[in-house]
Amino acid sequence: MTSVGTRAPSPAATGPGLADRVLGGWLGRIAGNMLGKPVEQGEVWTRERIDRYLRRADALPLTDYLPGPPEGADDLPALRPEWRECVRGRIDGSCRDDDVDYAILGLHLLETRGFGFSTEQVGDLWLLRLPYLQTFTAERAAYRNLANGLRPPLTATYDNPYQEWIGALIRADIHGWTCPGAPRQAASLARRDAVLSHTGNGVYGAMWAAALISAAFTAPTVRDALDTALTVVPASSRLARTVRRVISLHDTRMTWEDTLATVSEETAGPHWIHVVPNAAVLTAGLIYGDGDFTRTIALTVRGGLDTDSNGATAGSVAGVLNGARAIPAQWTEPLRDTVRSAVFGFDGVRISELAERTLRLAESEH
Template sequence: MESAFFGHHEADPRALLYYEWCQRTESGYAVDDFAEEVRDLSHTERTVPALCWQLLDRVESAPRLPDWPFVEWADAPGSVNLPDLEHDSPTPDPALPDRVYGGWLGRCAGCTLGKPLENGFLWTPESIRAYLEPYGAYPLRDYVPVAEPVSPAIGSRRDWRAATLGGIDGCPRDDDIDYTILGLHLLEQCGPAFTAGDVAALWLDRLPFLQTYTAERVAYRNLIDGFAPPDTATFRNPYREWIGGLIRADIHGYAHPGRPRRAAVAAAREASISHVGNGLWAAMWAAALVAAAFTAASPAQALDVALTVIPERSRLAVALTEVRDDHRRGASWDQAVAAIHIRHGHYSWVHSIGNACLIAAGLLWGAGDFTRTIGLTVQSGWDTDSNGATAGSVAGIFSGASGIPAHWTDPLHDTVRSAVSGYDSARISELARRTLGVAR
């Protein structure tokens, strides 16, 4: 499955069959009886498309388990329609420009920190620690050092050197930053009442197909095949609860400072092109978390606020509550991360639930310290660049741009590389300034 994951999974019947079976298993469907057939057809060197599609049809037709204890998308599709309980005119914050800029810088720094370690098949908390300790770089307090010579197993990515200590010359291109830029362009062009159709049109116009991944790649394929949102999120899209919606949400928090419910509604509308259920709720949670950071007294308080925008009995809410409870009980960070990996290791390493928990842990045990927050988040593994970006965004808002240590921001040179058409080598400060123009 690893080769399918990094290949053209959107067109590989083996990947679509296997991950759809996983998705149905994880969300309470009676598909256990298909396990052997799924494994026989999906874990093969050569695909047998007709048999894969036939079995996929059967998996998709399986009934729900009657005793499933969690709320799923089929139970609460209207959960995105939050009542607006927020004031129209929050108290003006003179520090808002610095804090929005801090969010952008923190996101870029956290993403860059995590980028060299982004491969959950290879990088676990244990292997990350084993790599860093010989360089005196554990716990992480600066960008990831480079092994010389670089092992092909870890340095085969073209952007490895561009995201490691001493090699960073501007924020390297990453989808976690591309979507933040694309979201800003969306808000500038379409305003706060943008539609999912506007998002679809923008993707086709500005976003290269091969710079999308998992749920976004499938949704893009569905757009090309003539589907429209929300069907793009569900047709043959087994990645619809993975992390993609979450990584696209921060811009809606920046645009609604102190208004987490409005941020969540906007993020849900944007995420609906590719995600449903816990994938879409994770986007709402992340947007609310970022928005709440502008007015909350602490990261813990912002996390408590963010939890209120998603269904209480969703798997995501239950998982995040467990992390919050671990923190209240006085568990150590190592204990908390180990518990998260045990509870959610059955999900893909890019699933929204486990990664949201690692973000929450980084923010809770980071306790408002920017360096500690992004360091802990990244060294906890799984989707390290995405998690580092979101945690860095929140931590950067709390500290403001002026409070982020210079060793994180200086190598960025106020520049970000991007695959979004018209935005390569954009100034981070200019993106932050433009964000203030759409903030409401």
């Protein structure tokens, strides 16, 4: 495994291999997001209810997008209204979602401002390109603060009860994709972005995710990538302790179900969109998925909580590890190489174009 912070000479970080991994990251993020979208309501769609739904639909093991509502499921909660656009057999291009919008916005940031961008420039781009009503929780609070004339770091701290939620983590992928094999640099960029809207574990979650994706370009296994990502955040932080706890339970050969049950009890209390319990679900999906793309995103979404965000990040990591060519066709073909986006100027853009633009940035910096 490459030492932290160095640029890897590995063939995995150069040439065609890099292009395939970057495209894999984009495709994985979008597919994982859409897999989790119908059941994204953590206080309603618990792990038990998600699996009950899948059993009723004869969809366990989960190897494709969620099926539409089966007959006789009246006792289960309703799926999110967008479900008709993101269940198997009905997908025609990706659904619009903030988990993908922020990756696009981050790409535009790096293209227009470069790797030396400032936190203030992140905010300026939000106001210019992102509709207010397509922001949520900490991002909406920060957006409102920006519009009212506040500047970072006040944008993150003033009247913002969501400072440690998952929003900054879902914005981190672009920094990992453009810093292949350089996890400390990826984490530094993600931190500069995250402090616009988050503090504490909310920022650490973004740094951890960016480093995890960066490390996935050169790490031999997902476990190596997870170990590397832990080195960029304070070891005493709740986020780091929770990730280590999941890994340690896996190492005892505890089942995925029992690991999540144990850690869920230990992280009980925060809202279902808080970054710490979601990092536990994501870590469990990654380590029990063991590099297999389908198993990784399926376990992550079955883990519950913020299912579309966790599915997206898990898909990004697994997509980078495997490369686009290794992602099974049932996940990629329905996407039609097309993205729907609320980011002004990007609706309908090709996934392959986004990957090519990301690759140019990664090659220019490395």
